[in-house]
Every structure is written in C-alpha cells, then in structure tokens.
Amino acid sequence: MSEQKGVLVIGGGMSGLTTAIEIAEAGYNAFIVERNPYLGGRVAQLNKYFWKLCPPTCGLEIQFKRIRNNDRIKLFTLAEVEDIKGEEGNFDVTIKVKPRYVNDKCVGCDACAQACPSYRDNEFNYGMNKTKAAYLPFDQAFPFQYVVDTQHCPEDCKKPCLDACKYDAIDFNMKTDALNLNVGAIVMATGWNLYDAKKIDNLSFGNIQNVITNMMMERISAPNGPTNGKIIRPSDGKEVKKIAFVQCAGSRDDNHLPYCSYICCLASLKQATYVREQYPESKVQIFYIDLRTPGLYENRFLSKIKADTNVTLTKGKVAKVSEDSETKDVIIEAEDVQGGRKIKERFDMVVLAAGMVPSTKDSKALKDVSYTPEGFVDTSTKKGVYAVGTLKSPVDVAMSVRDATGAALKGIQSLKR
C-alpha cells in the first residue's frame, strides 16, 4: 500500500467489493470495512443469479481473486465504523474491529469445528440450521478462515477447540481493537436487509412453518445451504412439489414498504426454475399485483418461464394464509382477478417475496447525510461521502456493480480535489 490517502468503503458486499477493487485497480488505496467475518454480503447467500441462472459464487470468486492480487486494498472483517470526522480529502475514521479468535495461521482444516461441543444458530442460513461455535461462515468464505462465536462458546467449549488446532491458529486472548484511518473519501455500501415478514400479520410468516421468505428459499436451494440444495419443506422435510410465490410481501404497501423492491418478481421467477428443475412434475403458482420484469428481463427471462405450462401466473395479491394443522400444508387465499373469483389453494410450501430494506433504515450511522423517509441515502448533503447500490434504491446485482464503478470514480475524484 502506498502512502497516499485512500477511500474508505463501508461494506464488503458486491457493491463495496466492486468499488474498492475498481479504486485499487485504478491505482489508489481502498479500505474495506465489513461487519461480517466474510465478504460477499447478500450475493454470497444466493443460489443463482437471474436471468442467466449461474451461481454467484463464480462471480464472487473472481472478485476475491482481484483482491488477493492487489496490495492497494486493506480489508477489515468483523469491523464497524465507530466515528467519522472531517471533510472531503481529510476524513478521520475510527474503526472498531471485533476479535475473530482465529489468526492468520488458520488453514481451514475444520478440526476446531469438529472438536467444538457447542452450537449456534446459523444466521447465514436465516436460522434454518446450526453451526458449531467454531465455524467457517460458508464453504467459499473469504477470508478462508474460521471464526469462534464466544457468546455461544462457554469456558468448557474453548478448550477442545484450542486443543484440536494443530496450527496455533486459535487465540482466545484477542481483544476488540480500535483503529484510526485517514481517508479522502467514503463510500457507503452497507446494502440491504430483508423486510421482516413477521410484520405482515395476514401472511402468517413465523406462525406457519412452511411459509418461508425468498431469501430462505435461496438458502434451501443452494448446494451449500441447510438442505444441501434439496428443496424440502421445513415442517417435515417433504419434497416441495407444489409451491406458491406471494409477490409484494411487504413491498408496494403503505403499511410496510411503500416502494417496489424491484428484484422480487425476478427472484420468484428464478426460484420457480429451481423447483421446476429439481422436480419435473412440480407445479408452481406465482401470485402478483403486476409482474415487474423491467427491460430485457421480459424477453430473456419472463417469456421462458411463461412457456412452462407447469408455472401459473395469477394476478391477485395474496392476503390470507392459513395452515392445515394435520398435513402442515399451506392454504392461501387470493382473488383471481382475471378469472373473477376468490380462490383458496393448497400448497406444500409458500414463499413470501419479501422486499428490500436499506441497511440505513435502522442504522443511520453517518451524520451529515440525509435520508429519505424509507431510509434510503441521499448523499447530496455531504461532499466526499457517496452511497452505492441498494442504499439508494432497490436494485439488482448488475445495477449495483455498474453503480459501484461510478462510485469508484467519484471516490477517486474526491482524492484528487
């Protein structure tokens, strides 16, 4: 890393990674501050991208390689920005780095996890399974380094972990660290969270086991997910041969998220292909208000799925969901608007196409930055601070990446001013 000032990128998801890499490859320094113990953010949790239906881990792998080959990028995982002071060209940033309890000697051999007697909920899989308290976040995690969750690893759990490691990689003496950086620009890339579907009381998420969210569906379908990619339902592990997608679960709703989350229609169409591929006889029904497949997606993607006679697209918002207590099947009610009837249909599992909430909705960490009522960032108020991707509006990965390239240039311009 050269001595010149760099750009701070907050968030190591697809937007943040791209921003930092573009800055570094243009010859400037970049610092990535990531809260999780791994990079990749939401993209790392996806099974496939729409519309090409290729695995995102492939694209992530390329990004990780670009980072490895570039010494202008400094990476902090398990880190959060504590404080920012100063102006464009001269920001003083305080970063808090939480201990990983695993050092750089880790080779990822899994011995600590195998020896570890304690478990923790796996939030990477939305709590659908557990990992050991010493764990690798996911199979392609970068950095490829284990973590120990000491909150779930009491004293009697620590010793077996320590003993199991042949490389002296585990260190329970690590402490929370505070670091100071001086940077010329800041790019906010903290991404999005899934809308809490429990708040949509009439859709019964959280009360009915076989009602899941679209992000849970990604994890269930992913080969590295809790079911190793087998699409089975939570209540009894039954193969999901009849599935419904409930669009606008929270989005376009004044009581929840007043905006369209942009990706959910495409995501449900994509997830329909997961089920259709895995079970050739399966039936998929997608309930929508309007199918929003902007631009080229309509011809390239929607038309293909429409051609599948086992996929039914029904215009009508689902507003009631109940459970057959015996079979654990899910019964949903909607008005088939084009058919002019109220319908009740039974499904093995129901996926709620929940919307996107900018991470800045709840944590408005940066002062001097203005936010929309929905929590999206409006950076116009502070020079040298930029937001990228889903922090500004709901967008897909492709748009986030394009936006990130632009943010990289803006960051560099701030360094030069």
Place this chain on the structure above:
Amino acid sequence: MSEQIITPDLGFVKDIIASGGDSVKKCYQCAACTVVCNVTPDSKPFPRKEMIYAQWGLKDKLINNPDIWLCHNCNDCTKYCPRGARPGDIFSAMRRKFIEDNSIPSLMGKVVTQTKMTLLALAIPFILFLAVLGITSHLRIPEGDIVYSKFFPILYIEIIFISAVSLAGIVYLASLVRFWNNMRKSNSQSFSKGFIPALIETLAEFLKHSRFGKCGPNADRRIPHLLVFFAFIGLAITTIWVTYYYYVPKVNTPIPLTDPMKWLANISASALLIGGALLMINRTKNKGFISKSSSFDWTFAIIIMLLCITGILTELIRLAGISTLAYPIYFIHLIFVFYTIVFFPYSKLAHMGYRSLAITYSKMTDRDISA
C-alpha cells in the same frame, strides 16, 4: 374481441370524492381487499371490481349493483389496503350517492343527503308546526298538569304524521321497487330460490346480525347496531300501541309508568341511546387504520341522537313537572320525529330496505355467503 365504449360519468367520480371517498384514485387493483373481506361472495367478489368502476366513473355498473349493499362497512379492506385507498369509505360514499339518486322526488334526495341542506330540512317541520299551532292559537304554554295534547292536539298530530308516514312510505316503496327492477335488469336472471323464502331468510339473519360478527376490525359494531335496530322496532310498536290505546280503550296520554307499553317505550329509548352512543364512540376509536365517516353519516347520527335525547327529556321533564321547559322540548322532539319519518327514504335509514333487497337478491342468485 368486441369493442366496448366506456362512457365515464365524471360527475359521479367527483361526488364520490366529495363525500368521503377522496382516496378512490389510489387503488391499484391488487385485490387484497377482496381476499380479506369476510362478507363477499366468492364469485365476482367485491370490493376490488367496484373500486375500478368508481375510478372510471362507471355509474351504471355501480348503481344497480347489489354488492354495494352486501358490504357492511367492516373495513377489513381499508385496514389491509396497501395504498390507503379505503374501499370501506368508497362504498359508504357510493351508498350515499345511490340513496340520493334513487330518491323520489329526486330533489328530496339532494336536500337530505347534503349536509349543508340539513337546516333547511329541519326548517320544514319547524315552520309547519309553528303555522299549525299559531293559526289554531295553541302557541303558548298550557296551564296545569303537563299533558302534551293540550299543547299539540292529538288530531293535528295524527293528521300531520299519518299523512307524513303515508307519503314517506309510498315514495320509499316506489324507490325500493325501482331498485329491485333495475337490479334484476342488470344482473343475473337465474334464480335458485323464490323471493319470499329468500326474504324470510334475510330477515331472520337481521334478527341476529350475524354478518356483523364476521367483520374483522369493526366486529364490535354488532351489539350497538343490534340495539339501535331493535330500538327502532320497539319504538314503532310503541307508536302503534299508543294509537290503539287512544282509539280502542280510549286511554289518553300520558300513559302511566306501570303500563307494559310504557316499559317497551322506555326500554327502546334507552336501547337507542346506548346503541347510538356506542356507535358514535366506535367511530372515533382508533382501530389501527384511517377511515373517514362522511358528513352525511355524522349529520344523520347526530339527528338520531337528538331525536332520542329530546324524546327521553320530554318524558323526564314532564315527570319533573317543569312545564316551561317540557312543552318547548316536546316541540323540538316533534321536529326530529318528523325529520326521521318524512326523510326516512332519503336518509341513512333507507339502507334498511335496500340492504334487505340486495341480500335477498344475493340469496336468490346463489351469491349468498353462509352468514
């Protein structure tokens, strides 16, 4: 596909917007309302389709549509509407508009359904009574025991009110017949049930108010509305009873408090007071969503409460023996009685008949919900 020419009635849309339905254009046809509605039939359900008819000003599709009367203003739709389009309020506005348009003579509909005309509507009985009492030199506080017939002789009351009831009854009946015929003309003609059995079923349902019980956020309206419903029935019986006393056993008013007729009268009046008050309180309660009661609704609710309160005061002040207060209150009470009876076909009370017919029709055409 055959071409269809749509002629929007923009005046109708403006009327809906003006009478509490200002959110009509917010609807984007997601159909959540139809799903959460517990009182709609499954085939051609409401309120989604009516929302687009209203937006487009398709008055013809709404005005003879039984569904606007199948709606019980539960407001489940309004609560779950993602756009704040308040279908419940739009339906109230449509019913108000329907009552106005289906009125005979149509001028009366305008006078009664428009709040700014309320004072004019109340002025009619006021001037009429003043004139009758003035001409017959009764416009003074009578001496001695308080007996209201000394102030307003029974003969005059009967001439005025029997003609009023007859007149209102005839025009109301004519409005109902017109509604029924239009409804039959513009909807399904295949009947699975006869009119009389369907009507009996409907009335039996009213005695229990079972549909109200299906309402989600507004289910607690059932008991108050039931009280008001039975109060009006009780008061109607009382009126017939007192007329019978006057002509057959020749018993004059005031009837002693021990008489069963008086019991019925007092119980009914109390039920009206309690039920009416509860309904008004219920309206102002926060149920987790916004609903705008139109001024038409409020005006009428207030007039019914005043009718009830002046009626009770007429009795209490007579018992207290304050004649200077008793006669004027009685006079005011008669104004509200006149208003309620004569303007019945144009007021919110008119929903009684329209709703009965609409539910009967839905039962005849297999669009009934198991109540």
